[in-house]
Amino acid sequence: MTVMTMIEAIRSTIRQEMLRDDKVMVLGQDVGKLGGVFRATEGLQAEFGEHRIVDMPLAEASIVGSAIGLSLSGMNPIAEIQFLGFTQQAYHQIVPQLARFRYRSQGRYATPVTIRAPFGGGVRAPELHSDAIESQFTNVPGLRVVMPSTPAEAKGLLTTAVRGEDPVLFCEPLKGYRLVKGEVPDDDYAIPFGELRVAREGTDVTLFAWSAAVQLAEKAADRLAEQGVSAQVVDLRTLVPLDVDGIRDAVAGTGRAVVVHEAPLTSGFGAEVVSTIQEEAFFSLEAPVARVAAPDVPYPNIGIEETFLPQVDRVVAAALKAVNTR
Amino acid sequence: MKRREILDPHGKLLDGQCPTLDIEQTVEALERMLLSKHVDERAFSLQRQGRMGTYSAVRGQEASVIGSCLALDPARDWIVPQYRELPALLRHGVTIEGFLSYWKGNSIAGRIPEGVKVLPPQIGLAAQLPHAVGLAWGLKLQNDPGVVMTFIGDGGSSEGDFHEALNLAGVMKAPVVFVLQNNGWAISTPRSKQTAAESFAARGPGYGVPSILVDGNDLFAVHQAAAEAVDRAQSGGGPTLIETQTYRLGAHNTADDPTKYVDTEEKLTWEELDPIPRVISYLKQQGAITDDAVADIEARNRAEVDRAVEALDEVGPPPAESLFQHVYSQMDPRLCRQRDDILKGADR
Known part of the structure; x- marks a missing residue:
């Protein structure tokens, strides 16, 4: 290594x-x-x-x-x-x-x-x-x-x-x-496509993310841990092919899910993940699946991009809302 | 730019001109031109009878297509087509029934045979040109002696890909020959509305690509230009743009109605310049062919097309299973599930 x-x-x-x-x-x-x-x-x-x-x-x-x-x-x-x-x-x-x-x-x-x-x-x-x-x-x-x-x-x-x-x-x-x-790894290292990675174990809620949003989800998981909430972080790795079984298993374990991505909300890939959860793990769900995404506006000029991009606070809030749904 | 001409409209060699095809090769070219014309006629009628889908005829452009491809070695060189180059594909090893099967709706029966150096027809016009440049560049990188010939029309040359491809071909000195068939029409849009440039060939030098302007209804002029371009590509001289000035004597395709926009006078003028009678007339003047010999060729062609149409009639729709094949090298589980759901539904 x-x-x-x-x-x-x-x-x-x-x-x-x-x-x-x-x-x-x-x-x-x-x-x-x-x-x-x-x-x-x-x-x-x-x-x-x-x-x-x-x-x-x-x-x-x-x-x-x-x-x-x-x-x-x-x-x-x-x-x-x-x-x-x-x-x-x-x-x-x-x-x-x-x-x-x-x-x-x-x-x-x-x-x-x-x-x-x-x-x-x-x-x-x-x-x-x-x-x-x-x-x-x-x-x-x-x-x-x-x-x-x-x-x-x-x-x-x-x-x-x-x-x-x-x-x-x-x-x-x-x-x-x-x-x-x-x-x-120093040696040959190939990761098969279509197999998600559990980036962090957790039992109360699953945070689905990919690319840079995985670090965001991990930061949110740290903050949630401080509040006594155990968040699982799942890195989808490949959107196509999608690890449908892995998504189902993750949601079966926690019953609650938040999807985090940097793209605008409408027709973002989060919609596909939520649909997949609904089809595959509906009866495991304890709360509606939430999405934390950018708003439906064009990517703005840099002076205001922090407002556009999903931040830790929003992920934490969405996860807490899911966890507190009874 | 001066237009190259070798054979006049009456089939006479112009002063001082010498064809690059010998008599035997010219007879072969004529056979291919007549076969192309016959396939056009049959395909039109098959479409009208509901036995085939859309078809785009070559009619009028036989010298342009066949003169170009005769400069290629099918064992060595590649063709990257648009969709109106059937006789060139046949010479390279595609079959008539294979080509028509694709247009009938069965891409399995229309699959390019193994070893035949032809890419599938292109519908997104000019998108094939960067592929041709990349293929030629890759052959050069691997010391493969092959040359790539690609086809585009006057309309397609207004697309950005045409310009990006010519530019890149010039930079990489890719062994590629661009045959721009200026047939006067992009469906109903006349050549005059495609560009203000004096010719399409005039665009080549702007990209550092040598260009040749030819009478596209003159088999010998087209062949001479193509042979020169293939030689240049083979000897490391890079790309060439050839504009063949020809004319689409038929409709754009079986769904088109050219009577709405084609000027009758103009069409009559071009009918006088039909490339096929010109070659027949030349061969007769050379004492190389008679009317009986032409009739023999036509009879052989008819038999060949009859056989192909019989084979085409045997081609049904592809199996439902094939909908899911060849999307990826391996089917992922999600697609397998979709396949199983849909195929089960099809059985019910």
Whole structure:
């Protein structure tokens, strides 16, 4: 085990996969000499050359579109989009093209492209840089949507993404890049998709979260513990595929649930989690399932983003309300 | 930009011009052009009889499609199609019944055969172009000698993907040939409303991509341009944009009604420039073909299409189970459950 930041874990995983398989390559804006705007590929162009760490023209659709073609040629591309909000410029290449290639061709072709993109608020970034738009991609059959929360999770899930045969949208929590440190296994480490992680044991209420909201839920669990409430924290890890059995088991254990996410409330992925709980664990429920999300407004300018983003107080209040429902 | 022409509308070689296809190859090209025309006619009638779905005819563009693909080696090179390039796909190894099965609604019967270097038809126009660039770039990275030929129309070239793809192809020196078939129409929108540029070929140099403008109804001019582009790609010279100036003599597809917007005079002018009689006339002048020989070709084609249509009539809807296959490399439990629920419902 080595203690790493999130960005160090991502960088070392990319390097590990490039050493393992010479078909693995990275394409994106500023990924070469600069090492990416967040340094996820720092030093890698010097090590692997400019044909494997490729600086691309500023055009997201052609980054994803050419990654599709590269994968069809037998390469294993990791496409970096600088911010998840900028995947909108490539939406038509991700949703109707990348995600459907295997299906449209009846399995004749596969496009195992991994798209890495950071997102999330609280880092005082300009407009469109912070938006949590993951639910725009969870209604897209053919695509895997992966949301690591810690450095070890990033290594395990990115390894699975790169080695897998399906396209993956790998959303990285921007705020956690340098803030979140943790022990990361030194050896090969792959986490299967579709298996949630119980980040913290608890018996009174389950807090469901993914990505940076997992740390928020853990802080809320600390505060709840001070008040004598034992909160379980569940990190969903992958939204597609979703661990339906794991969700059912968690709610069966506590009977109460709160879903926490950074995206706006309406049609956020929390709605899917709540529906799943309702279908799978209705008779275990002791209280209505609550959602703590951003309000239904566009991501605001940074002067007011703390009001927009879900805060610990709101999670604690929602959990207490659930626990106090008799 | 000067337009390249080799064969005049009457099938005469223009002064000083020499075709890049020999007589035998030209006869093969003619056979393919006539087959394409015959498939168009049959597919239209099948659609009208409710035996097939929507179909987009190639009619009028046979020289443009076949002249281009004859520059490729099907064992080595790739085709990244739009949807109006049937004769090129047939030469590469797709079957008539396979292609029509896709349009009939069965993607399993329409699956591109293993080993055939063709991507599925593209409906999101111009989205195929970045794929073609990436594929070509990947072949180059792996020292594969293959070249990628991709097709787009005058309308599709207004999409952003066209411009991003040309730009990237230029930067990466990708071994790709863009064949832009300017057939005058994007459904009902005329070429004049797509761009103020003097030609579509004129856009290439802006991206550092060498461009060639050809008479798209001149088999030899198209083939010469395509062969030059394939050579450039193969020898490390990177991409080429070819604009073939042709004309869609039929409807956009079986759902379209061109009488609402096509000017009859204009259409008559282009009918005079039909690429097929031009090749027949050339071959007759060379003493290489007779009316009887043309009739023989047509009879063989008819038999070939009869056989394909029989096979197509055997193609029913795909099995319900297939709805759930090939979404992912492996079906996850949630999808398995949906499959079980729905298939049980289908049995009841």
